[in-house]
Amino acid sequence: MKKKRVSITDIAKALNVTPSTVSRALNGGGKVSEKKKQQIQALAKELGYRPNPIARSLVENKTQTIGLIIPEFTHHFYSRVLAGIESVTSKAGYQLLICTSNEKKRQEIKSFQTLLDARVDGILATVCKKNDEFGHLQEVLESETPLVLMDRICEEIETSYVISDDFEGAFQAVDFLLQTGCTQIIHIKGPKVLSTSFNRFMGYKEALRKHQIPYNEELIFEGNDPELPEKIRTYIKTNPVDGVFAYSDYLAFEAVNVLRNEGISIPDKVAIVGYADEPISTYVTPQLTSVNQRPFDMGSIAAGFLLNQIQDPNSPLEFKSLKTELVTRSSTKKNQLARSWE
Template sequence: MKKKRVSITDIAKALNVTPSTVSRALNNGGKVSEKKKQQILALAKELGYRPNPIARSLVENKTQTIGLIIPEFTHHFYSRVLAGIESVTSKAGYQLLICTSNEKKKQEIKSFQTLLDARVDGILATICKKNDEFDHLQEVLDSGTPLVLMDRICEEIETSYVISDDFVGAFQAVDFLIQTGCTQIIHIKGPKVLSTSFNRFMGYKEALKKHLIAFNEDLVFEGNDPELAEKISACLKSNAVDGIFAYSDYLAFEAFKVLKNEGISIPDQVSIVGYADEPISSYVTPQLSSVNQKPFEMGAIAAGLLLNQIQDPETPLEFKSLKTELVLRASTKTFKEIPV
């Protein structure tokens, strides 16, 4: 049989005092003698009293919980974002309620509603890639619940953002490929609706422009194309491709497989750079050069912004863009390896 939870009323009856007296003693309030306070605290400890968080949240209009919505757990990127968030929220005494959208719009909408129903004090979220309507995000703001978006931008929603500088990250990656001798560089794009896809594509084009290399749309492919491998293979046969820049490390791995099947040496014939610096970048052979987005820092900064808004609703909205880092490994040539 389930043991009955000890309440303030139980303690009050045992000591012949009012429940309000017990409440003041437990919460270090005034108008309770030190002797009576110690009696109440001692009995509460003896009976195993624990505060009711739901009752307290109704009184204080705070639940000490923060909602988090991310597309998935399987990507190392999001697990590092989560670690960054927890490093801040746990110290501040907040618990996380975590939902995943699995990159599906309906599931994302349901997750937001679930968190609002749970009366969370604020929400951190990365919008899914299959989202083109954002009424559910506006509903969060209209409810007065603080919201901070991470990694992906939604121009329709006026709130705080923490992102990585994808334009500069992509520019630096492609600029490096060009400086190490590449001139015909394939770009494998990300999902069309995402700001990250657009910014990385623009960074790719800007690097070509800097070096006076004409943009060739025949070298650009959609990452979600089911015939991606076949199209890359055909491109390699009809163009003097010597470099590949992919939207993600996973798309770079797809290019890896095509090059291996075609007997093309990496990086002697074709250099490859991915994005996000996932663990897979160290597992493939040769190891993959990639762009690190600083996900731990992203999560920690986003959590800090949200806590500031929870504590002071008048806190100005902020837009934080984190510097990326190009991590060089064996899938790209070094400057010393450039043919003279």
């Protein structure tokens, strides 16, 4: 038989006091003598009393829960973001309600509605790559539920953001390739609707401009094209290519497979750089040079921003762009400038 949950009323009857007296004693309220407070707290501990979070949320208008919406769990990036969030929220006494959009617009909209219905105290989210309408985000703001967005920017939504500096990260990656002697660098782009795709593409172009390398539209490939491997294979057979910069490590891996199947040496003939520094970058051969976005820091800072808004609804919106780090491995040659110092 299921054990009956001990209530404030049970404690009040046992000590012949009112439920309100028990409530004040357990919640630090006044007008309860120290002796009586100690008796109540001791009995509550003995009986295994636990506060009812639903009842408390109705009284305080707070649920001590935070909603989180991320595209998926399979990417190491989002698992590290989650770890960063939990490092902050758990210490602050908040529980996470986690939803995934699976990069689908309809599922993302449903997830936001679910979290609003659950009366979460705030929401952390990364919008999905297939979303180009943001009425559901505006609905969150209109409900006065604090919202912090991570990794991807929505120009239409005025809220707090934590992102990585994708422009600078891409610039550093391509600048490195150019310094090692590459001049014909393929760029495999990310989804068109994402700010991250645009910023990485702009970083690619800026690095070319710095080194006075003409921009060549033919070197640009769409990462979501199902024929991507074949198109790269066809292009490299008749055109000089000595570098690849991909929107993600997974797209970089696609390029690695194409080059390997064509018998093209990496990095001697073609150097490759990915993005996000996923575990796959150390599992492939050769190991992949990649851009680390500091996802743990992204999660912890975003959680801090959200807690600030929850505690003070009038606090100003906050924005943080995290510096990235290029992690060099064997898919690229040594930096020529660094070599000159050896």
